[in-house]
Each structure stands twice: as structure tokens, then as C-alpha cells.
Amino acid sequence: MSNVVVCLFSASGYDRAAQGVAGAGRRLADSLGAKMHIVAIGPSNPDFNSQAAAVADSVIVADQAELSEYQPEICLEALKQLCRPLEPRAVILSNDTWSQELAPRLAHRLGGSAAGDCLDLTVVDGSIRIKRSVYGGKAVATIELKRSPAVAWVRSRAFDPAALAASTGEIKHASAEIKPDDRTRIVERKSETSGEARLEDAKLIISGGRGLGGPEPFKDLQEVAAMLGGQVGASRAACDSGWCPPSWQIGQTGKKVAPGLYLAVAIQGASQHIAGMSDSKVVAAVNIDPDAPIFKHCKFGIVEDYKKVIPLLKEKLAAMK
């Protein structure tokens, strides 16, 4: 029987992203007639292990001290050692920074081929195919991975979680043989989120673009978002201008979000921006230009100067509370 391996970081918990990746792995394993194993690296997290065991045939826990925090070279070597004995047909990872950094290199070490930002995974005549958006969101490609294992990092929240108790997997502890490697060493970490929740999990997002003209209007957007229980995001142009941190960027090369409502303020709607928010349930926009491409994606919108709209909107929303 062949194997599909899902690699997850226990530090993030069994969150929506992890559930999506596990769901993708479970369904791929089912269509290959394979077993699905979750390899969990990071600090000891018993909750994670038991939740993961409910969807996997086995959970391989690597919580040794060397892996308690993410270090690229060490985690890569560990994953290689943990995956290799399973001779996997496929290895599935999430689309967080760390997974994206490791996936192609892991494929190389396992003699496989990688593809990323997958929206769909299928098996055609025994070959694994992935679907991904290309040309800055203007086209969609289907790609066949020629080598085994197929290593794919997936747009985790685009995949449904696996049915719970689909399985009661065995929890095994494994340890990798890790030689010290200090060629690179992460020495400092900082978080700068725009609110309580992760942008990717936000139910409502208000995003600002270059048309805002500076950092101050972002404070207004944050106030409006707070009134609605939402978060603030941004276009690349706004991030590049230094008006907000890069971690707020939404798009092809930023966060992939899927809120119930996405309100784009002074954002043109370039395909690369749309690539990060097109899974939103409802899109709305404030833009001074009636021909702005963003309106092609909107359910509703207003053609006005944001400088007039936002203060009034704040007033109106406050009055409705």
C-alpha cells in the first residue's frame, strides 16, 4: 500500500489551515488507495496529536528539542528523514512561509517534484495533477508532477477539512538524527498582525490601496473594521509605500483571504490583487474611478472619493449599532 504524507507544524495547532491540508491529503490518499500519515514537527502538542489522529492513519510526532522552534536547515533535514522511510507517493504541505520555503528543497532531497499554491489535487491515470493560478491570476494551469513523490504546497483554506473520526490513527513518536547546523540561524521573530485574528481567518476585511495616499487613512479603516468585527488588509502598492506592514499585503504574493465581506478602498483591482481575495463571498469597493477593474468583481460599490465616504460611513455605522 502506498503512502501520502502531510507535513504540519505543531506550533500552529490544528487550525483551519492544518485542517485544510489534512483534508487535501486525506482525499488524495483515498483516490490513490493510499494511507495518509501526518508528520508533525515542532514543540510537544498533545491536543494537536489527538485531533490529527482523528483524520490520519498515523501521526508521526517529532517533538525533540532541536525541532521545538523553526530553523530552515534543521527542519528540512528532519522532514527528509521522517518522510523517506514511508516512500511516499505524495507529500502535502500548507502555504505558510515555512512550508513554502521547505517544499521545493524537500522534493529535491526526496527525488520528487514540487508544485505550489495548489487549488486542487487530482489523480489521472495514476499521475498526480495540481491546479494553480498563473500569470498573476489571469489564467489557471493544470500541471502533472512527473517524479515521485509529488510534493505540493496547497492553498490550505481552499480545501475542506477531512471528516472527523474518518480514522483513528496511531500516534507514534519518531526522532530524526539531527546534526547541529548553524549555517543559518533564526535569532529573532516578531509578529505584527492588524488585529486579533489572522487575516486569513477574518470574516470581514477592509483593504486600502495606493489611492489612500498615505498611512493615516489606514487608521480610519482600522476603526471602521473594528466596528464591524473585521480586520484591515492592503494592496502591494500600499505596503511598498511603507504605509502598513508587508504582512498586511493581500494578493498573489501576499495573504490569500476568503472573508464573508471584502471591502476594497482605493484599490484598482489588478489581477495580482484579485488572486488573493477572489474567494471572498461578497466583494464591495469604494473607488473614485467608475472604470476601476475592481468593480468587475464587486456585488456592490460606490464611486466617490474615499475621503468623503469613510468618515460618513463611520458615522452611519456607529448610528446603527
Place this chain on the structure above:
Amino acid sequence: MNIIVCLKQILDPEIPVRDFRVDSDKKEATRGSANMVTNIFCENALETALQLREKTGGKITALIFGSVESAEDSLRKALAMKADQAMMVINDGHPHPDPLAVAQVLAAAIRKTGEFDLVMVGRESGDWGVGQTGGLIAEELGIPCVSFVDQIESGADGLIVKRQTDTGWEKAGARLPLVVTVTNNEFNVPRIPKTRDIMMSSRQPITKLTLDEIGVNAGEVRAGGSYYQVVDLSIPVKDVNCEFVSGDTLDEKVGNLAKRIMDIAQAL
């Protein structure tokens, strides 16, 4: 310090959606009247390299694997931005060889440059958005890699690289040699070359090498696709009709906007 910056030339990613077409047989975008440009993240990488050189000194080599007809433009621009030298590996095969083939070509070319300390690539290309070349070059060269880097300083034992993460940033100490993939931030917006430097760049020599000259399996690279193969390329159709909020006055319009927003927010 010897810095290699890998540049990829791509179809202008800023062309509007309405002008974008694909050739579903060739599984490529059709060029049309669009320009070929240097991938933006490669220019962010070059800008980061130029700023590093200002602090630490060193030599910057711009490296491209591309078509002999157009790739020179990207190298000339890099020279005009003040890269020290330029090198091209001529691609006379498939326009988009698979990522492993590209990485093998670039790794072989990097070895050919002689001593190298820092290899810089973009986080991903703006056409196929593969996002693998940096990591695969690191594996081919057997050296470490840090991805999504947006700032580099010299450190006690090599470099201090700052990189973006999902929630903020991380700083790593790194010894050389090293590969970094570079992403954009407010400090590495590519500089505009001076007219004088553009003129000078047109007279600078460019080293051109064939696949056979760098010692890779040229047949396999030309064919492309032993790593992966594109089996379909299409343009998704999506039609949404935007309803512009109505009202005789601005106040009324924004009132209606607020109502629609609140209705959705409360149902979430």
C-alpha cells in the same frame, strides 16, 4: 563579496486582463503587443544587492537564462542600475523549462562565474509564479537558503537577513555561501537608472554561454518537463454585475452603503 543576482524575463504582468490571451495548444500566454520585462522581484533582489554592496563592497553579477532575442534587455537594464557584470545562458529550447531544469542551468552557470558568496533570486516569477528556483539552486549547490528576504546587513559571522513571515518577520544570522529569495518592501523598490548609465550600459560586454558550454544535460533542458509538465492552460470566466449604491445625495448613498455592509456583517 561576490553576489550573483538571477534575473528572469517575463511577459509584462501589468497588461490588463482584457488584453490577456493564452495559446491553449502551446500552453503559453500569447505575447501580443506586450513587452518583455524583468520580473519585479528580481529587480527587488538587484536593488537589495546594490544597497548591500554600498555597505560591504563586492561585485555583482547579473545572470539570466533566456532567449537570445530579448534577454539582453534585462541584463542591460541591470548594468545601467550598476551591476558590475552580466552573463547570459542562451535558452534555445522550451520557453519555460521546468523549475529543476532552470535551477540546474543557473547552478551550473553560477559555478562557472568562479567564486560566489551570495546568490539572490526573486521570491517568484510574475508569469508562472513557480516560487521554486531559489530553493532548488540551493540544493543543486549544496548550500542553505532563506526565503522571502527583504533586508540584508553584514553581520559578525556573515550576513543578517530579515525575512517576511505570515505574521511579521524573522531575522537570521547566515554564513556564506547562501541563497536568498527576495520579496518586496518599501526599501527595495528598484532604482531608476540614470540616462548616462543607460548609455554606458549599452557598450558593456555581456558574457553569452550556450547550454553545452556550461555542462548541463542540454537535451533534457531543451525538452523541459521531466520534473513537471503543464497539461492545461486556460482563462477562467467570471461575471459579476456590480450594483452601484443609489441615492440623491452623498449622505444617502453612504447611508445605503452602510446598510448593506451592516446587513452582511451581522449575518457573519
